[in-house]
Amino acid sequence: MSEHVTATYRVNSEGRTIAHPAHHTLLEVLREACGLTGTKHGCELGECGTCTVLIDGEPQLSCLVLAREVEGAAIDTVEGLEGRDLHPLQKTFADLGAAQCGYCTPGILMAAKALIERKPTPTRADVCEALSGNLCRCTGYIKIIEAVEWAAALCRGESGARPADASLYGVCKEKPHG
Amino acid sequence: MADRDQPRIVGTPFRRVDGVAKVTGRTRFADDLAFPRMVHLKLVRSHVPHANIKEIDTSAAERIDGVIHFVRGEDMPNTFGILPVSQDEHALAFEKVRFVGDAVLGVVALTEDAAEEATRAVKVDYEELDTIGSVEEALVTSTDKIHEYGDEGNIHKKVSMEFGDVESGFDDADLVLEDTIFYEGNTHLAMEQHAAVAVPEGDGKITVWSATQTPHYVHRALAKVLELPAAHIRVIACPNGGGFGGKSDPFNHEIVAAKAALQIGRPVKICLTREEVFYCHRGRHPVTMHVKTGFKKDGAIVSQHLKTALDGGAFGSYGVASTYYTGALQTVTYKVPRYRFDGLRAFTNKPPCGPKRGHGTPQPRFALEVHLDKAAHALGMDPADIRLNHLQPKNSVTANWLKIGSMGLEECLQKVIDGSGWRQRYGKLPEGHGLGIACSSYLCGAGLPIYWNHMPHTGVQIKLDRSGGVAVFCGEIEIGQGSDSVLAACVAEVLGIDLKDIRLCVGDTDLTPVDLGSYSSRVTLMMGNAALQAAERAKELIAEAVAERLQVPAGQLVFAERRVFDASDPERGMTFSEAVATAESKFGTLGTTGSYTPPRSPGRFRGAGVGPSPAYSYSACVIEVCVDRETGCYTVPKVWIAHDVGRSINPALVMGQVEGSIYKGLGEAMMAESALRRLPKKRSNALVHKFPSMLEYKSPTFLDMPEIVTYLVEDPDPNGPFGAKEVGQGPLLPVMPAVCNAIFDAVGVRIDQVPAHPQMILQALDDKARGGPGRYGPKRFPDVSWGEPLRVPTPDEGGDGKAINAEQVGVRGGTMKEDPEGVKS
């Protein structure tokens, strides 16, 4: 059987000492050894972005990172995003339906978090560029872009930045009662 | 009732009920599950496309540390398949393999790594057979049959039907146009790979958790192959990480996991790799089409003849239904008074095709809409008008006996024509810029179940008690489309409670009433109606008890804001939980049920089972393109789409479905293709995917998305819950033809094929420069002798929905026994 290593990881600010096969990726260690199944996989070949986590604040594909190489680094996953309340990104993704099946969502949330921390007022082009390595097969991306823009505004302390009704109801459907 | 007319939840965007779970990582997909003593399964897959299996040697694999068990095909001799007429799959092939990726052996090990290593150590000795790589090859190859059944040789299914005298219609026409068009196959590429976990319960029973859109059909397949009573098998569908039709078949990996779990008495898990998902496939069929239409000067269609040839891959899957679907919905958008359809599906040694978003209808829709564009030009008409002036009327019956109810296509067309500035801009944009228009329609659920029966297509149970909480049970499956939210909204709306007061239990064959599955855009309409019925029944019980206690007529009670009160004196009332307690005191334990069965359709001929639906959704789309003449590269800067959804239950999710459909449609129009190639003779001559990976299988990214303007048209359908129709599939259909029609407007060449690649545009431009027609596309439709079609007089001819020559045509040989009229998807 494969050689094992014991390593201490800092995941969502919590230390965890884990023994695992030496060749395992960070993705495998997170999902299997830590039981943090919020991080997903779509290819395990670095092609889809689904497995994105933050390592020292930078978005990385956890399926391509050998776990033992990030021992000691700050690793952030979707499970750490939520404090007492939802993170603004989580709120806007939920409200706008930016997560349909939700499978790409954890990876996109992490990549988006890195973006708005680096650039609090991203342009639409910034958002698309930052997320261009993350595939989503459900949404057509539009609601995701709007959710990231809205969350960035919330993080800046602007409260009234909800997307236009046209984006929620269609252009010519009147806003219903109420 | 008054509150049904003034809904509080329905029609307003709300946060989907599973939204928080999905943004926090709480949603448990199949591969997220783990059980004590769980072991891992991997499948050994064939690397040759067509061969007899001579020997499987596991001796080296057995020596690998951690390997504990092998599952063999001989242990599961019963065949399965989604349709009763094509039960042609074995859980593990043990006599022959039929495509690269066909599974021959299951390996179980303590770790996934060990199982994986062991699959590579298994040696399989094959005796290779000739491979069949295309419809043309299938038509001429009758030896080395891929299957022992089918209509003839390697033809799985051949159908031919004629509604009215099509030839005489051509004689009456002012213009007869013919086109040959090709639609390349493509795959779903859901982000989640298929996964399943089988857990034996120690008493002979077993539970299988799976990423499936159709737990009910998986349940039936498991019972058949495992030879266990269905009542001893429990299938739980996990929320799917995207389906799009790719998780609608029962799959071998689900069955092998269950078999292994029973054999070794431990939980067994399998998660497919991305490469394996490409082998599971069941994606869009590659289809070659020939369409011939007679038009009057004003653009009215007098007669149409459509021929389709589907490359089916190695198994039946939904293929019989897919074949019929390539002909079924051509008549529901524009008036087609006489119509003939010939379709065939061939078996080939490729991954099996099946249903993908739009199931069988995007290909002929592409052909029809491109063809109409050409007709408009030949007749000197605006392509918008040839559509607008000849719409199939609402509340009508088509030539092929489909019953149309609500029909909002005229309004859809008007919206996109106005929104895009079509009248001012079409044909007048600068060189290289163009607009294209197309329409479409889709089912809101198939009118017939997949296997013949008279039972409801869906059922909902509601349990209420004094806590005020309402538990709703339904076999539906959340695949991202928002079905959980529709279910909760329908019940909460009727009972006047909050979405949060509802607890859902879905997709569990032990606990929930049967729902046929999340396919065919059936869930909102069918489940919604069942949920309304169950909720109305609960409301009636509660109202009766509350009326008695308050001494108010039951009809005067309002259910709103978690209260039940007198409409004329709102202070007089009680909380919802008190109201339920009152009813519980009066009636005992409370529970209600609702179910839904679609109305009978008027067609009474063989094949009439495919196409009928309780309602049809409609879409119209205008797309703008910019084409670079030098490189053939093009971009899509803007899309205008209008969709007749009947009524939006949750507009936020409807918008998401429309946008997702545009995205998928653009992928199919511009880049997505399940292209296979033949390896050289000396290297096995195998038919393999160019690259079964996400890097090489192209799909649009964030950077590729255009601006989208969406119009929701609401023409409520009497058959829909609150008038609602489908939105998951219809809006995809007009995208591909609108792109190719826009390319024509931009640079004057016709691309009669998707995906439309830049080099095709360049070739067509070259062709035009040399005085040719300026077209890229297939040259010919395969030679097929169709024989006598089934002749069905149309409603206009006074027909009664029956064929007049059913005896002469008879049943072609070879098809598996069950009645194909019961075949539906």
Ligand code: FES
């Ligand atoms: S799983 Fe696809 S990039 Fe990591």
Ligand code: FES
């Ligand atoms: S929401 Fe399904 S893949 Fe993005």
